[in-house]
Amino acid sequence: MVSKKDFVKFDKVDKSYDGKVLVVKDLQLDIAEGEFITMLGPSGSGKTTCLMMLAGFETPTNGEIYLDGKAISSIPPHKRGIGMVFQNYALFPHMTVYENLAFPLRVRKIPKDEADKKIDKALSMVSLQGFAARMPGQLSGGQQQRVAVARSLVFDPQLVLMDEPLGALDKNLRESMQYEIKHIHESIGVTVVYVTHDQSEALTMSNRIAVFNDGKVQQLSSPDELYEKPVNSFVAEFIGENNTFGGEVSDISGGKCKVKLANAEIIANPISVKGKGERTTVSLRPERALINPSTKMDNLHKGKIEEVIYHGDHTRVRINLLGNPEFILKVPNSSSNLDIKLGNEINIGWNSDDARALDPK
């Protein structure tokens, strides 16, 4: 497949609704053809606005958006040929499932027999054969969601936008729908731009994730990189769980740095700190710290267990460590269990590579 690197291109896009506050600031984003890209961020971070600009329901205040090399700011939404799945499904309640799917085909004047084939194909793709005659109101939330997905794909768009499509579903259904959407994407190779505030959704589904905050893309990278190697403390905080230490860089050399905390010193991996005396926030994933490590680790400290929370497959342990009373550890629930008791003093160790010294909070 010859895929274009910049199938969708946001070029220096600004957006302001009231002329005072920029909701999207100088957005620069390239989306490759066939990619599943997720815009992830807290509410109000500008991710939905970006999607709406791409769909054509909002116009950029400044800058230009290109779709397949063409500037699209002056093209009305109905001529862009972009499929869209809305937050609340937006199925037409007065039409049957069949009519809902036939709508985009009818306005494109596709002959009926060809349209019927496409509708059949789209319905089987979301495993809803036999539901064509139902009204949307007679379907469950998950089924409605599938119809919405099928409708956005039935006219073979090159690009599909999804605006928090799974937000209204319960947890189990949401997870199975995540896989289903992912499989559909893989099988037909359509470019998907997906907006969500749910990080696990973003991590499981996407090729790349753009983390939005404050109108800016904070980091754009693959899910594993985003999780393992956050480039700033917002991303580290937003994606997954995170233990932090605030301190000052006391020494930096050979790809390692020493960070002076209130009453101790730890070794960390300098990511966004450059020199001595800088303030920094050191971020460490809970699963990267071990209790009584058997291998040698360059950070080893004693902490007191403050709380033990049983989670079934793992146990969460809250430890008061180096003046941080919120230090979380995840202990897998295996038979060789350690002596985790409330009030015990234990040794906790981690590698300095996993402790990323980022910008101060």
Added chain:
Amino acid sequence: MSSETKQILTTDGIPLEVSLKKAERKNKIKAFLLVAPLLFFLIITYVFPIGDMLFRSVDDKMVTQMLPKTFKAMENWDGQELPEEEVFAAFHEDFIKLVEDKREGKLSTQLNYTKNGFKSIIKKLRRASKKFEEGNYKEQIMSVHKRWADVEYWRAIQRRAPEFTGQKYLKGMDMYVNEEGKIVSVEEDRRIHRVLWLRTLEIAFFVTVFCFLMAYPIAHLLATLPMKYSNLLMICVLLPFWTSLLVRTASWMILLQQQGIVNDFFVGIGLVADDNRPEMMYNKTGSYVAMTQILLPFMVLPLYSVMKTISPSLMRAGKSLGGTPFVAFWKVYFPLTIPGIGAGCLLVFILAIGYYITPALVGGASGTLISNQIAFHMKSTLDWSFASAMGLMLLSGVLVIYWLYNKIVGIDNIKLG
């Protein structure tokens, strides 16, 4: 099946159904007591008057009660030849009693409704009857006036025998029962009610159409504008509700009259010549303009309440799927507003069909409606039974429309707020 044969008992051994009823009885009584005043009020102010109206419109007991013996004797009369002596004797007996009670004048008025010419012969009969001898009343009555010997007049009396009559309804449609007992229309130049019925329907229809055309964009604006603007607009829509109907109608009179503000404006911008000002009042135009304005909120509110519930993402979905804004509107938005359109149109049409004060004030001769005719009979001619009959015809017209609406759109599809 098992639920029928095996009774479910509560832990105390009481059948579950009995226990449930007992538990809910208190609530039911409480609920009924809360509704009782309103129910009572409705019965007194609504069910009873309408029942009375229905009764009054068909009631024709007066003559029946004035000539009881005559009608009894007439039962065996075939109506071909002059009746037998016993009918005349019975009539004489009834008549003497009426004269004693001084009620023969009423009889003559009533019979005159049925056939002209009764007034004078009853007066003559009253005078002559004082000198009547016993027996052979047929001869004696017939000798009073030649019309008493005319079988037509006796048939006219016989027609008043039933206690109930539909003739007021026929009159409401410009029809009557002629001497042969057939239902025929009145002469063309005396037909006034049919014109009024048609005009009422026409004005109500067009007022509904105008209201719809004006209210739809307003309601859409109301439903989509940000709260602070839509509140202001809503106040503008509701403002007329806080002003008396009479004040609003009177202000239309000021605006629309020939020397009024609108005409002054037209002359001012050179649209019409000063000596050729159009008449916008005391004709249909006046009724259209004023009624449309007054009934507009009744269209706006149901439309607004329906549009408010339509998610804006539906229109967006329509557009993103490739529909032009018009297609998205026509195929997606418009069908979803049909319950509101139905409610608004039904409401405005029903209100317009019975509108009274506004057409009476600004409608003039060509702009009055059937309701004005009803009022005329209530107040001026005091023919209450005729007014009731027309009122009921109006009511049944409304019910027919309601029925049609239910057939076509479905009444459960309606949404008022």
